Structures are given as C-alpha cells and as structure tokens.
Amino acid sequence: MTTRIGVVTFPGSLDDRDAQRAVRLAGGEAVPLWHRDTNLHQVDAVILPGGFSYGDYLRCGAIARFSPVMETVIEQAKAGMPVLGICNGFQVLCESHLLPGALTRNDHLHFICRDQKLRVENAATAWTSDYTEGQEITVPLKNGEGGYVADERTLDELEAEGRVVFRYLDLNPNGSRRDIAGVTNAAGNVVGLMPHPEHAVEALTGPTTDGLGFFTSVLKKLVTA
Amino acid sequence: MARVVVDVMLKPEILDPQGQAVQRALPRLGYQGISDVRQGKRFELEVEGPVDGTVLARIREMAETFLANTVIENFTVRVEDAAEATAEAASEPKAEGVAP
Amino acid sequence: MARVVVDVMLKPEILDPQGQAVQRALPRLGYQGISDVRQGKRFELEVEGPVDGTVLARIREMAETFLANTVIENFTVRVEDAAEATAEAASEPKAEGVAP
Amino acid sequence: MSPRTPLDTVKHAAATPDARQPFRELGMTEDEYLRVRDILGRRPTGSELAMYSVMWSEHCSYKSSKVHLKQFSEKAPASDALLVGIGEQAGVVDVGQGYAVTFKVESHNHPSYVEPYQGAATGIGGIVRDIIAMGARPVAVMDPLRFGAADHPDTARVVHGVVAGIGGYGNCLGLPNIGGEVVFDPCYQGNPLVNALCVGVMRHEDIHLAKASGTGNKVILYGARTGGDGIGGASILASETFDADKPSKRPAVQVGDPFQEKLLIECTLEAFAEKLVVGIQDLGAAGLSCATSELASNGTGGMRVDLSTVPLRDHTLSPEEILMSESQERMCAVVAPENVDRFLAICEKWDVTATVIGEVTDGERLEIYWHGELIVDVPPRTVAHDGPVYHRPMARPGWLDALQADTPDALPRPANGDELREQVLSLVSSPNQADKSWITSQYDRYVLGNTVLAQPEDSGMLRIDEETGLGVALATDGNGRYAKLDPYAGAQLALAEAYRNVAATGARPLAVTDCLNFPSPEDPAGMWQFAEACRGLADACQALGTPVTGGNVSLYNQTGDTGIHPTPVVGVLGVIDDVARRTPMAFSGEGQMIYLLGDTREEFGGSAWTDVVHGHLGGLPPAVDLDRERLLAEILVNASRDGMIDAAHDLSDGGLIQALVESCLKGGRGARLVVPDGLSAFTFLFSESAGRAIVAVPRSEEVRFTGMCDARGMPATRIGVIDGDTIDVQGAFSLPLAELREAHTRTLPALFGHTRHA
Ligand SMILES: Nc1ncnc2c1ncn2[C@@H]1O[C@H](COP(=O)(O)OP(=O)(O)O)[C@@H](O)[C@H]1O
C-alpha cells in the first residue's frame, strides 16, 4: 500500500497541484483535501500548500486557520501526524499556534521570487531526515510576507531546542529574525518554512531537485513507522 | 511629543475586498450581527514639538499627497490627546490586546 | 446601527517596515519633525442593533482571536459615537480628504 | 441622495420623443445618436443610450481601426493550426496531441496612469477572464510595459504601482509570469503602456464560444457584486437632469480582487468540465451592456433580462449605471434550465455569488426590465456588432522625411578600443538594456510547476503535457523607435523579433496576437501610422505563415498634441514537441564555439546605440527580410531538436554585444571574440541588423551544424569561443564579467530602490 499524503486546498491555494506532484514524484499517493472536509480521508500526513488562502486578506493564513479541515489537522498534528506548511501553509500553522512566531511583511516591502540557498539545521524532523545537518540546498522562494518574527525568549528557545530547521544563506530575503527560514514544533512532526521545496523536484522546471528530500523523508518515516 | 493619527479608508463606493473577506468569515467564526466591515490603514505619527495649526496643515497635506491615495481613499487627521482619550474612556473603556 | 472601530497596531518591539518606509520618505518629500511612524490597520464594523457590553465583549474576543494576531499585534476596540466626535472637534477639526 | 429623473421606460421614451438626451457627454456624435434613433424608430431610453454609447465607443467598437484590422483576416495565411480565429474573445490554436491553446494580449494603458496599481492589476484580471471564457485554464501571463523616462520624477510612481499591481494580481491568481518587456522613453511619460497577455490551455472538445442559444436557457451572472466602478459616463444619465452641473460622483477607477477571480477560474472550469455551459462571456469594458448584447447577438433568438435581480454592492445605483458598471471579476453564463441547480451548486462550493438574471427567448430583441418595467428593447446586433465604422482621413506625417533623412551616419563613432569598451558599459547599463530582475523578481514564475523557461530567456516556455513533454513558447516584442521611423517596417520588425525569440528557444512559431498602441486616430498622421502598421503586420504574418488570432487596439495614447511612438506589440506563440529539448540562452559550456547566424550590416537607425550614446532618433530602421527570418527559425528549431546547439540568443536592440553579455552573464562564463573580416568592431558589436542570432555549438557538433547552415544557405560565422571570465574582443578591449554584471544589474535598483533579488 502506498503512503497517502493529503494536500489541503483552501480557496486561494495555488501550489496545491505542485505539492501533489512532488508527493507523486517521491513515490507517495497524493490525496486532495478540501477546506470544508471534516475528516482527513485516512491520510498519513498533511501538507498545507502555498498560495493566498482567502486572498491572504486580513493576515496571511488568518482566515484559513478557521476552516473546518484545520480543526482536524490541528488535532492530528498534536497527536503526532506529520504536517508540513509551505509558505502560506507555514503562515497557517503559525496562525493556528501549531508553530510559534508569526510572518510579517518583507522588510523591503516587495514580493520576491528567487532561487534561495538554505542550510538544513535540523535533519531529525519528519520532513528532513533525508538531509544531513549542515547540508546546503537551493529551492525557490516567493512571498510578500515572509519575515519570521517571535519574541527574543521564543527565538532563544527555538535555537536551544534545535527547532530552527532551515536558515537562509548568502542573503536574508525578507528580514526574518536570525535568518530563520523554517521551524518545527517540539515533537518534530510539524514543520513550516517559507521557501518552496515542491518547486524543486524536477530539473526541467526547478532550479534544482533539492526539494524532493522533504517528500522522501516523510514517506520513509511513515513506512518504517 | 504629540501623536497625530491619520486614518485612511477606501472611499465608500470603492470595492474593499479585504473588509469583505473579513465580514464573510465572521459568521463562520460564530459572530453574527455585523452588517459590514471596512478595512483601512491607521498611521501613528510622532511629532516633535507642539502640534499647532501649521503643523496639522502640513500633516494634512502629507496625508493627501502621500499617505492616502485620494483617487480611491479618504482620510482623517486628528491629534490623539487627553481630551480624546477621556471621551473614549467615557463611552467605553479601551481594550488593550495583550499577548497571552 | 452603530460603528465599532478596531485599531490594530504592531507591538512596539516588532519591526514595522511599512511605517519605517513612510518615515524615511517624509524628509525627501519635504516633511520634517516626524520622529516615528507606525502603520497599522483600522477596521470599521457596522453593528446591527445596540452596542451594549455583551456585544462589545464579543467584538473584543473577535479582535483578540481573529482581527489581531496577538503574537505581534495589539488592538483597541471602541464605539465611534457622538461623544468621541465632539472630543475630536474640540481638539482639532477633522480633515476629510476628498478626491480632487 | 439627489433626486432622479423618473424611470425612463421604453413607453416613456416613445411618449417623449423630444426629450433632450446627453449623447455628447457620453461621447457620441450627433450622427451616431441619430442612427440609434433610426434603428429604434424612437428616441432611446436612458438605459439604451447608455448601452449604445459605451458599445459604440472606440474602445468597444473599434470604429476607427476596423477597416484596417480587416487585413488580418483577409491576408491570413492558410494555417491548419487555427481552430478559432479573429473575432472571438481570443483565438485558439491547435498545438497537437488534442491540446488547444488560446492566448491574447490586451492594453490597460490609461487606467494604469491614473491609478497604477489597480490599473495594472485589473488589466491582468481582464485578460485572464477572456481566456477563461474560451473554456481554457489560464496557465501563464506576460506583461509588455512602456514607461516614461527612467529618471523622470513621475516614472517611479508608475513603475512601482504597475509592477506591484501586476505582481499583486497575477501572483495571487497563481499564474506564473513568464515574460514581457520593459522600455523607458520620454514619449510614454503621460501615457505609459500596460499590456497584459494571458495564455490558456484546453482540450479541443472544450472550446467554448460566447453565445446564447436555446429558448428558455437561463442567463446567470456570477462573481462579484456590481458596484459603481468605472461608470463615469452613466452617472450623467442618472443625475437629476441631463445638464445638471453636479452629476453624482462615481469612481472611474476599478479595484481588483484577485482572490475572487481565482474562485471564478476554478468555478468556471468546474462548470465547463461538467458540460453545464452553453455559452459564456466575461464582463469587461461596458460590463453587462456588453455581455448581454454580445451573448444575445451571437446566439439565435433574443434575450430577456431582469436587471433588478443583479446583486449590488451599492443599492443606490440606477439601471443605467448597472448596465455600464465595470465592476471586476464578473462573468455571465448561459445554462440550460435543467443544469441551473448544478451550476449554482458549483458556484456555492467556491463561495461565488450567482444569480439567474434572465433567459434566452425565441424573439429577436434584447429586452431588459427594471422592477417590471421595460427599459431596453433593442436588436442586440445593432448594439454589439453594427456600430459605426469610420474611414478616418490619413496622411503620411510631414515630419517623416526629415526624420528619415537625419540618419545616424554622421554620429561620431568610438575611435578606439577604450571608447568601445566605455560604450559597451553604457549600453548594458542603460535602463532599457539593463537587467530587469528588479521587476521580474516581483513576479512568481514557479507556480503551477510547468515553467520551463522564464525571464530573462528569449521566450517563456511552458510544459503542457507532463507525460509527452509537449510545450508552448511565447514572446512579445515591439520597438516604438523603429515604428516611429517607419511604422510599416516597425510592425514587421516587432513580429520578426518575437518570432525569432520563440525559435531561439527551440519552438516552432505558430500564431500571433497583437496590441496596437497608437496616438489619436483623429490626427491623420496618427491614423496613417496605424494603417501602415496594420498593413505591415498583416503582410508579414502572411509571409511567415503565422496568422493573427486576436488582439487589442489602444488609441488616443496622447497628451495634448504629442502622441506616443506608434507601438505595435506583437506576441508570438510557438510549439515544441518536447520541452526537454529547449534551448536556453546561457553560455555555460567552456570551450564551445560561438556562431553568429545572419548578415550584419551598417544598420543603426533607431538603434539602442544611437539612443544611449547620442540621444538620437533618425534614419531608417533595420531592413526586414522575412525569408531570412523564416530560415533562421528553421535552423534554430532543427538545431535544438537534433541537439546541435547548447544555447542560443536572438539579436535585437543593442545588437550582438548586448546579446553576448546577457548570455555570458547568465551562464557565468566569458568569451573571446574575433571581429569577422569585412566588419569594423563597432558595426560588429552594435549593429541591429535583423534576422540574426548567436548560438553556442559544442565542438563535437560543429561540423554537423555548419553543414546544415551551408546546405540551407544560412550565413554562419564563427566569431569566438566561450572561455574564462572576461569578454574579450580581440584587438579592441577586454571586460571582466564581474564589471559587466555590476553595470548591468545596478541600474534599476538604483533608480527604483533596492529589493533583494540578487
Ligand atoms: N515586464 C516584464 N515582465 C516579465 N518579464 C519581462 C518583463 N520585461 C522583460 N522581461 C523578460 O526579460 C527578458 C529580457 O527582455 P528583453 O530584453 O525585452 O528580451 P528580448 O530583447 O529578447 O525581447 C525576457 O525574458 C523578457 O521576457
């Protein structure tokens, strides 16, 4: 049986098909989930994709957080199900308080799309075990509100507990505190990041195939689990 | 040091997709009875020295040419001062949001 | 029908790039003497029926859980009413921006 | 609220034939007004007048341009690829394997000057709805832009707003931006050009046309509620009296809601997939007036609409205003009665407001009611299709001879290697030739996961089929300086360049869309320019075998007496069987041979060199040789298919050195060049002769490649080798890549502020 990974579509989700493709290329079965779904159709993990859920009006991810599907996702995430939030998905996870901190307007105030170099700081989460700590990868980044902020105490805590999963290298594209590109929860099953691994899974359409590791990591974890 | 507040709102006849999105979400969150929501911008300017008529006129000009886009937005300028704070307190105490 | 205004501002310790961009632009545009600018959001809610304590408490809850993200933002809730308008008028007349 | 005139019903109009009507204020001539009276046999009601005035406007009726645009059909080359030609919302092209592609470019020039962000945003919104209305899934956008002088104080306002608007809308819709243009020239100061192109994909069987047929079928309006946007004119009708000095104020600016449009895309495509739609039409300019009259006139039978059912954002709107409102993000569908419930359910699923506002009748009239009263009763064709047609006077401008006589021949040329070097740096750092990533990095090029090539490549390329690798490529071009010197040749050069760009990436050019941006047609000189450009484009499309499938005309781009350079923007669509075979522009293969394809002549009229170094515009643009363009394209496509070249880049403004610098910077490799015999280094580097490209040929392929060029009669000159980290022109100068990169990339950030795209 192949492993089922759900990809949630909120109104305004944009990279949902791409996340599904990435799951398939990694060998999993992608299961579309609808924001009004109240059950998760027996998926083993969930991806909250990029986009502008509900237009990103009010705040990015703020309205999506209250959708029916998120109630179950929050519940399951707390119970240990692997959940990955990419870009808008990361924002939803922060708004849901599954991850600490918040994402604010890029410090230069522009939307930015670029190939971004990252360092993998934590290769022990559900979504990063196929990487090695310190590995450098390049994946696309595209956002207008990607500045990661949290109070100093939280930031120190994240650092101390090794919960900073990715850091921007060469250039901090949005003013994120301490160059943080992605973080995880204490249990390591919930990961959120601003850059887009699902856009780096094919040499033809991405800058690299460095993003595949996210999807193979979780598939391996679920098979051995 | 005085604070001048400039509120900038979309003109009533202009579509406000942000306000609409908020309004549409409210019933789902269990809030009834809000018939309309408009979302605008609030600028808090810290002014050095006294805020007299000249300063306020300058700020109004600044609001008109820079802070607001008068093609689609209206604005108001006011000094946030003791008198106002009192008036507010009289009508309803201010609720300060604090992080949990 | 009453109007309730919710103002949401970034907490003082959170960087406000929009406010900063405005402040930086001011001297270039010929405005001196503004030592700080913060940019936030203003929501105008049109409430059906009277705004009593219960309604206001609900709106405060709504602001806390939804309109503001209290990880990074503070908010205030107030009824926009006659008392306030008078207070404002006393301090300084409101400048209504109108399109040319 | 101001008092209103009593409702102007059809009955009332018939009874008050002498009532004065504000046709002039609505932009109608007396003749046009009399024609309406003639058609109706009475005076029009206020609502009818609103409809005719807006539908017979230049923008909607093409009344000045029609007689010239005809040539695109008359001279259309025979093409098996064309599934739907000119006249529909967008043309449709067969790209094989059962796929069809629809694409179109449109202008949103004037609104983008008034309110740059919203003007540009709604420009994207409008063109995307055209594509959805054909039944296609939109898959990418492009944005050809023209701004005033780069250092003019107002330019930054427009640039910031337009770029943010295009990004804000397109990014939020989830459409990758795969190309466009950015040109600065003082002639666009008060008239920036914001053109927007959208491309969509569908299966052949899914093509939908805008028509209302089938008596009893329902007309459903869905999407945003109708507000008072963009109806300056109609408020005249709604005001107290026709000559009231205080017409109610309505904004001329429309605000876009890309989130709503994204929902509109998904919900429309779902309805198409379930075959629920008989006909469909987007609401763009002229809103409901246009949608109802076009749907009705394209179908069989008539249509009855109850305007009082239209969901409103502003309840004070009068019927005239509702008919004219240009509120964004709305569509109109014709649906059989048995499918209405399902259609509405799909709309509900996507949170899209949908309302049945009328039905198709077996009559021949478009009848519109307002709270039970008949306020419009017209033959729909007379509104939508039988508008006035003008043969406006034209005259070759008196200044043209002098302009053409002022050739660049007398301009001082660089005297030595050092001067050449300086001028190369000036060229590649000039705003028009500089790196555009300050702009393009504000656009999402990755979303949907099928972008194979995007900026700064010669064309944007998209994968259409993940299994087979079938793809399409698109490029847009237009050189207003060339067109100013000779509009006939200028239009042909625009086509030739876009065609060449598509071929350079390995795709076979198939079809054309165009956006003709011109000054006032009421000036005979402007009209002549327009006519010449149409003639040139039609002739060239015929010669190249690429039919025009649709496009857009934007006239009156003029402030006072000064018009913009005539600016025909041409988009070319090509097909590639396997996107894995695409040719990128980057010179990265150390040791590979650089070949120049084509002939280089002393051609500097309208060139970037004359502009950057001398601020000069005069003479004649480069000669057009369409046979050569065709041959060059075949060579580039074959070489890509057969794996003979690793990189290619077409030559256009800035000439060879500009192209070489771009390819070297992209690949991170330098080059050693030798000036070919018979050419001066200056001409070699800066000439803008058309029909040329540079390619990188691996040594192992050299014999095969040159053999092919020889056999086909394509001049191919070995000009150098990819090598090291400097560009070295033997005997002239040497420039480190780092210095070139700095010069090429610093310009736009220095002008418009720093983002972090590096
Ligand atoms: N406004 C824009 N939006 C998107 N891409 C753009 C824009 N302007 C320029 N580009 C891209 O930058 C690259 C260089 O543009 P240009 O020099 O005009 O190309 P060419 O000369 O080959 O036509 C191309 O890939 C083009 O599509």
Ligand SMILES: [Mg+2]
């Ligand atoms: Mg090119």
